[in-house]
Amino acid sequence: MRRVALSGAAVEKCGTSKLNRKMLRDMEQWAEVSRRVLVEEVIKRQVLRETGLHWQTLKKVLHHSEPPGYRQAAPRVHGH
Secondary structure, three states: EEEEEEEEHHHHHOOHHHHHHHHHHHHHHHHHHHHHHHHOOHHHHHHHHOOOOOOHHHHHHHHOOOOOOOOOOOOOOEEE
């Protein structure tokens, strides 16, 4: 297991999906990965190696400006 630092936050590189799920929800890391690819022009493959993200996850990070949150389809109706 390797530790990779992303702007002060260390990320452990491992083959588990736990890291990917956490990465999807952490706004700071989401922005950092996006910035590295779009602003610093770091090669996507290098970012994938450093973070342990799946390529589809990186694609989502670059396509959306912020991580997905919990979305309720319709408001709940509380009737008796």
